[in-house]
Amino acid sequence: MVSRVRVRLFAMQRELAGARQVDLELADGASIEAAWSALIAIHPALAPGRSAVRFARNGVYADPTEILADGDELACIPPVSGGAAEPAGRIIELRAEPFGLEILAELGDRLATDADGAICGFIGRTRLSPGTPAPGQEAEAARHGGRQVEALEYEAHESMATQILDAIADEVRDRFDVERIGIVHRLGSVPRGEVSVAVVAVAAHRAAAFEAARYAIDELKARAPIWKAEQFSDGHVWIGSPARSGPESPGPESRRDGSRSARDKEAT
Numbered sequence: 001m002v003s004r005v006r007v008r009l010f011a012m013q014r015e016l017a018g019a020r021q022v023d024l025e026l027a028d029g030a031s032i033e034a035a036w037s038a039l040i041a042i043h044p045a046l047a048p049g050r051s052a053v054r055f056a057r058n059g060v061y062a063d064p065t066e067i068l069a070d071g072d073e074l075a076c077i078p079p080v081s082g083g084a085a086e087p088a089g090r091i092i093e094l095r096a097e098p099f100g101l102e103i104l105a106e107l108g109d110r111l112a113t114d115a116d117g118a119i120c121g122f123i124g125r126t127r128l129s130p131g132t133p134a135p136g137q138e139a140e141a142a143r144h145g146g147r148q149v150e151a152l153e154y155e156a157h158e159s160m161a162t163q164i165l166d167a168i169a170d171e172v173r174d175r176f177d178v179e180r181i182g183i184v185h186r187l188g189s190v191p192r193g194e195v196s197v198a199v200v201a202v203a204a205h206r207a208a209a210f211e212a213a214r215y216a217i218d219e220l221k222a223r224a225p226i227w228k229a230e231q232f233s234d235g236h237v238w239i240g241s242p243a244r245s246g247p248e249s250p251g252p253e254s255r256r257d258g259s260r261s262a263r264d265k266e267a268t
Helices: 011-017 032-042 044-052 102-111 138-143 158-176 206-223 262-267
Strands: 002-008 021-027 054-057 060-062 073-077 090-095 118-125 151-156 180-186 188-191 195-203 226-232 235-239
Touching: 002 032, 011 044, 011 226, 021 032, 032 044, 032 054, 032 073, 090 102, 090 158, 102 118, 102 180, 102 195, 118 206, 138 235, 151 180, 158 180, 158 206, 180 206, 195 206
Parallel strands: 002 073, 090 180
Antiparallel strands: 002 021, 054 060, 054 073, 118 195, 151 188, 151 226, 180 195, 226 235
8 A cells, every 4th residue: 555645845945856846655654754755765955954844744734753644745844934714803915916014004904993002013024134044055145145135035835824824813812812913924026125024913902912913923933834035146045944833832921911020021
């Protein structure tokens, strides 16, 4: 008996393998780790990146020991930088078309109600200075040392990214009692100075809105399968760290009422 598994590759993996997907035939009962070994036998250039790779089975993060079944889709998730109707008061979008600072007003207008006294927004833009290269990209980053970033190129596992952003919005609701949140992320090329991501949190009080917006962008950067490459005049460098497969443990700043302890406030 064999299991046929489709492996999807993204960002730097796609470039190293020269393919977006690889179809494997595995022994029945093979694990995700076994599938990775079979993939490396075909594309050995992928092997050095193993320590930074995370896996998703059928759109859900999975442990390498998990057993694959016939017809499964296995996504290999390199280091990250990000259909159905959304619940009322929630906007989750991946957009190919550009947007600017007006996105904050757009999301605020779409989300806010008369009960809300606070709208907190975050904007991420392409800057000229480079970030931290993804594992395996250090030599390429050194080659572009001292140069300015001209644009960022974003790529995503779109269905999985949308699911994870939706889960982050659920966590915002549960941790901070903030129901109304918008997360919009660009795909494709974002030139220097243009907007790549926007987060807006709407709440009755500012403390909850601030904490919710910060949590949402921090978790997006750590977990969503959205990759970015810094574009230079003669090449590019993939940026990011190994993906975290679940939310960060709640701390005193993430109490359900959105407030912090007196000690935390004194520290700031």
